[in-house]
Amino acid sequence: xxxxxxxxxxxxxxxxxxxxxxxxxxxxxxxxxxxxxxxxxxxxxxxxxxxxxxxxxxxxxxxxxxxxxxxxxxxxxxxxxxxxxxxxxxxxxxxxxxxxxxxxxxxxxxxxxxxx
Amino acid sequence: xxxxxxxxxxxxxxxxxxxxxxxxxxxxxxxxxxxxxxxxxxxxxxxxxxxxxxxxxxxxxxxxxxxxxxxxxxxxxxxxxxxxxxxxxxxxxxxxxxxxxxxxxxxxxxxxx
Numbered sequence: 001x002x003x004x005x006x007x008x009x010x011x012x013x014x015x016x017x018x019x020x021x022x023x024x025x026x027x028x029x030x031x032x033x034x035x036x037x038x039x040x041x042x043x044x045x046x047x048x049x050x051x052x053x054x055x056x057x058x059x060x061x062x063x064x065x066x067x068x069x070x071x072x073x074x075x076x077x078x079x080x081x082x083x084x085x086x087x088x089x090x091x092x093x094x095x096x097x098x099x100x101x102x103x104x105x106x107x108x109x110x111x112x113x114x115x116x
Numbered sequence: 117x118x119x120x121x122x123x124x125x126x127x128x129x130x131x132x133x134x135x136x137x138x139x140x141x142x143x144x145x146x147x148x149x150x151x152x153x154x155x156x157x158x159x160x161x162x163x164x165x166x167x168x169x170x171x172x173x174x175x176x177x178x179x180x181x182x183x184x185x186x187x188x189x190x191x192x193x194x195x196x197x198x199x200x201x202x203x204x205x206x207x208x209x210x211x212x213x214x215x216x217x218x219x220x221x222x223x224x225x226x227x228x229x
Contacts, residue, residue, distance in 0.1 A: 008156050034217050043120075043206050043220035044159065089158055093216065103149055103173070104218060106158035 008087060012113045019077040023090035023107045028071065030092035034104070035064060035075045037086045044089060047075070051095075077112075085114045119143050120221035122207050128227045129197055137192040137224045139207030147213055148190040150182060151206040153223070159206055165190060166213055194226075202228045 013019045025033070031052035036044035050057045050064045050073075057064050063076040073090050088111075091104040121140045129135040139148065147166050151159035163172045165184040179201070183191045192205055204225050208218040 032216060036220075041222070043122075043208075043222045046217045046219070049217050095213075095216070103161035103164055104159075104216075106160070109156075109158050 008109050008111045010111045010113060012115055013080050014115050015080060015082060017080055019075075019080045019084070019112060021075045021077075021088050021110045021112065023073040023075075023110075025071050025073060025090070025092045025105075025107065027092060027094070027105070028068075029094050030105075032093050032095050033064070033066060033073050034091045035062075035073075036089045036091060036106075037084075038089060038109075039086045047088075080112075080114055082114050082116070085112060087111050120207055120209055120219050122205075122221040122224050124224060125222065126225050126227070128229060130229050131199065132196045135194050135197055135226065137194075137205050137207075137226070139190045139192070139221060140188050141207075141209045141219075142188070143209055143211070143219065144187060145209035145211050145219075146187075147210045148184060149208040149210075149218060150180075150190070150192050151208065153204040153206055155203075162192070197226070197228050199228050202226055 034049040035047040037047050038044045048059045048062050048064050050066050055066050061078045065074045087109045089109045090107040093104050119142050123138050149164040150162045153159040161173050162176045163182055179195050181193045204223040206220055206223045208220045210216050210218045
């Protein structure tokens with residue numbers, strides 16, 4: 001059978017509040033970052049991305065902040081809804097011009113729980 | 117409509133018995149990836165195909181191999197599954213190496229008896 005996995009960090013927020021999920025990355029050469037949402041039994045779903053020449057990017061109800069100095073990434077979700085309950089992963093990679101890129105390296109993930 | 121399709125969703129095999137997982141895509145993307153995700157862990161890249169060029173990660177066990185007969189299909193072959201290979205296997209695609217993000221299928225959950 002499957003080996004016992006690690007317990008994911010958990011963030012519990014009230015419905016309607018804002019959520020902030022943090023991620024630290026280690027590769028200073030990484031220049032492209034993505035946030036994925038993974039619901040139980042499903043594959044990761046793209047939320048938002050950001051390139052290293054930016055420090056902030058906004059989408060619908062979501063904002064990603066990038067601090068390259070301390071190698072830190074955050075995802076802010078505004079007005080959290082029950083459907084936001086999931087595991088959230090940050091991922092990083094390095095893009096090469098002229099063809100060539102590394103695969104994604106995922107962070108450990110955070111389990112977001114929405115309380116009514 | 118599903119764009120990255122993985123079959124089957126659940127697969128059970130016996131210890132040491134070869135197993136093949138399949139992935140198909142309707143996006144006409146050049147790059148296809150295979151990831152392994154164990155319980156409560158992050159996905160881990162096994163290998164990827166850029167068109168017909170195969171790129172293996174350094175720490176992917178020899179037990180894992182892949183085939184890509186055409187643009188739309190990619191297979192993951194596990195030659196002699198061990199108990200530690202029980203996991204969710206995720207297939208992903210991207211338009212090309214420079215263009216992300218990757219689009220994921222819903223995975224195949226592999227159990228080993």
